[in-house]
Amino acid sequence: MKELFEKMASALIAGHQEEVLTLTREALDNKAAARDILDNGLLAGMDVVGQRFKAGDLFIPEVLLCARCMLAAMDILDPLLSEGDATATGTVVIGTVEGDLHDIGKNLVAMMLQGGGFKVVDLGTNIKSADFVSAVEQHQPDILGMSALLTTTMPKMQETIEALKEAGLRDQVKVMIGGAPVTQDYADRIGADAYGANAASATEKAKELPS
Ligand code: B1M
Numbered sequence: 589m590k591e592l593f594e595k596m597a598s599a600l601i602a603g604h605q606e607e608v609l610t611l612t613r614e615a616l617d618n619k620a621a622a623r624d625i626l627d628n629g630l631l632a633g634m635d636v637v638g639q640r641f642k643a644g645d646l647f648i649p650e651v652l653l654c655a656r657c658m659l660a661a662m663d664i665l666d667p668l669l670s671e672g673d674a675t676a677t678g679t680v681v682i683g684t685v686e687g688d689l690h691d692i693g694k695n696l697v698a699m700m701l702q703g704g705g706f707k708v709v710d711l712g713t714n715i716k717s718a719d720f721v722s723a724v725e726q727h728q729p730d731i732l733g734m735s736a737l738l739t740t741t742m743p744k745m746q747e748t749i750e751a752l753k754e755a756g757l758r759d760q761v762k763v764m765i766g767g768a769p770v771t772q773d774y775a776d777r778i779g780a781d782a783y784g785a786n787a788a789s790a791t792e793k794a795k796e797l798p799s
Contacts, residue, residue: 600633603653622668670702678730683711685744690737717748
């Protein structure tokens with residue numbers, strides 16, 4: 589299986605979507621667990637993409653191809669990752685903050701929360717604080733989840749928390765934040781209720797939050 593995961597990571601890094609999908613199906617046929625495929629194949633590949641992007645060896649069009657491979661494979665894994673206890677644990681409204689188009693991590697968190705029994709309302713990316721507030725009014729969730737991948741968009745999380753206060757909704761909803769540049773310290777500083785380092789810990793923390 590190790591070899592198959594290595595091939596999958598290489599195909600993702602090369603942006604070869606059909607190959608990534610074939611290898612994902614092959615791994616499932618060989619009884620690999622969806623979480624192992626995700627962690628050892630797809631995310632292992634995305635890690636390398638991130639490093640090469642940072643080093644200037646990969647450019648945006650190439651990274652987009654890799655991201656499309658990842659998202660397409662996640663479509664196959666989604667029903668398996670979100671399989672879980674059917675009893676609804678609560679409702680989560682989730683989105684990526686304004687100015688930020690990164691959605692792979694947010695989608696993963698949404699899938700795992702569904703697997704953890706939460707009803708998830710996914711607002712998508714580039715969500716303005718006013719739209720988060722409207723969604724909280726409309727859906728009355730237990731948790732509002734915000735994702736940010738850019739240091740420049742992280743302040744939108746604080747802006748949204750302030751907007752919730754102004755709308756008189758802050759006490760009705762717990763706020764969870766996450767994304768690569770986000771830390772527990774940042775969550776504490778802006779008054780979020782929880783920080784998720786990854787999709788699995790986000791789901792655990794969501795379950796622990798008192799409603
Ligand atoms: Co962008 N990008 N990108 N990018 N991109 C980063 C984030 C960057 C770190 C790359 C780098 O330079 N090393 C850098 C940000 C630097 C910074 O701010 N400090 C960066 C940049 C600069 C940019 C642009 C500005 C580039 C440009 O235009 N010059 C641009 C911005 C566009 C915009 O958003 N306005 C841009 C564009 C893009 C693409 C469109 C090409 C593509 C996104 C495609 C998509 O998402 N559909 C892209 C990608 C793919 C990346 C990297 C390579 C990978 C991100 C990813 O998907 N990781 C990324 C490098 C990196 O992060 N190492 C990079 C895999 C994903 C599973 O992990 O998202 O961290 P992650 O999610 C994790 C946890 O963080 C956590 O759980 C997830 C699952 O375990 N988590 C939560 C996430 N959200 C959570 C919410 C929670 C709890 C946990 O509670 C609610």
